[in-house]
Amino acid sequence: MGSIVVLLSLVASHSDIDLETVAKISADASQVASVVLASASPIAGAVTLATCNRYEIYCEVPQLEDLSAARSEVISQIADSTGLDESTISTALVSKSETEAIEHLFSVGAGLDSAVIGEREIAGQVRRALNEAQAAGTATGSLVRLFQAASRTAKDVGSRTSLGSRGLSVVSVALDLATDLSRERDWKTKNIVIFGTGAYAGATMALLRDRAAHNVSVFSASGRSEAFVASRGGAALDESTLEAALESADIIIGCSGSDHRLMAADIAALDRGGRPLIAVDLALTHDFDPALGALEGVDLIDLESVRMAAPDEQAQSLREARGIVLGATQAFAAEQRERAADAAIVALRRHTQQVLEAEVEKVRAQHGCTAAAEEVEFAMRRMMRQLLHVPTVRARELASEGRADEYIGALETLYGLEVAVPVAPSMKNQASCPVTGAQGAGTDSVSRSA
Structure with a gap:
């Protein structure tokens, strides 16, 4: 007797473990979906969702009995890509399957599992995760339907509740913290340097424009700052101009999550003339040395600071949003069955x-x-x-x-019929098939910093 495809998610997020551990698991793990499909594992398809405070991989396997082998394969591949031992990764990753996996993704997409409850940026990250998986050829039909349903649910939560109506996000809360720390609260006069050109850098630029910030420079270790500022404004920096920009900076904002880390010694060596500096590090893997916060005249805001400062949303709106997520989960699960x-x-x-x-x-x-x-x-x-x-x-x-197996068993017993429930085709060894609007190229570590 055949059975319907089974969904499995492995989740490491700020809700369960510290951000340092999430960062270690996320490091160089963006290609895990492609690798597990090339292996001998039972995984038919996979989509990776990695943001500033989570690393999640959603897999499709043919049978319930394949879940354990699929989980082991993902853990093994993450260990190979990050250098961490498998026991550490296994402890950090929470396994969810079937309806629980569906509800979790829908909650994530609606911003209910974010450090800033109700944030809208995560919905875009869910869409990008699907686009990137489709472009890489790792998303099966069932996974595409799952992520598309998550996006629809996020829209319903946004339109039917007041959750997130204040426009709060990780970036906005971080900038509010920076405003509180500033001697001069007017952003028009501030010299700002952004590190990175990914999705978070774009969101940061948009919010800085809303605050009337004019003196914004952008540095990209990969050399993409020129293209970034051409469409968003600001001045492009390179290695030769970065030092001068840092010497006059009032605020620096890290959004890249790249290997190019600004060290405390680099800032200490600058001729800043006692000018105070606020460093906002939004990268999960740290664009700025955590020791920056110990330097005299330097205030460091990181993701943990944002999480602690994030306001609670109204209880009624949160209940309404969770009701929408639960209803969408039940509808999608019923459709699958x-x-x-x-x-x-x-x-x-x-x-x-x-x-x-x-x-x-x-x-x-x-x-x-x-x-x-x-x-x-x-x-x-x-x-x-x-x-x-x-x-x-x-x-x-x-x-x-959830009793389809009983029906199928009855047909096989009464009529001698062999019912083969169709399983979504495996994406193993299939050519990549990019889709219109797929994103992923041309950003600074979008998977980790977006």
């Missing part, structure tokens, strides 16, 4: 159709193409439709209750 019923219904109809056609041929052979024969054939087909109505309805009812 009904796919098992579809295969059983097709098998039963095919069987009865074959029996019907055999009997119709007997009638035609005995009576020819007469009006009486046509009347008998019409009556037989009408009777068959009526006989199939209740089994068809019952199949969908049982599937919605």
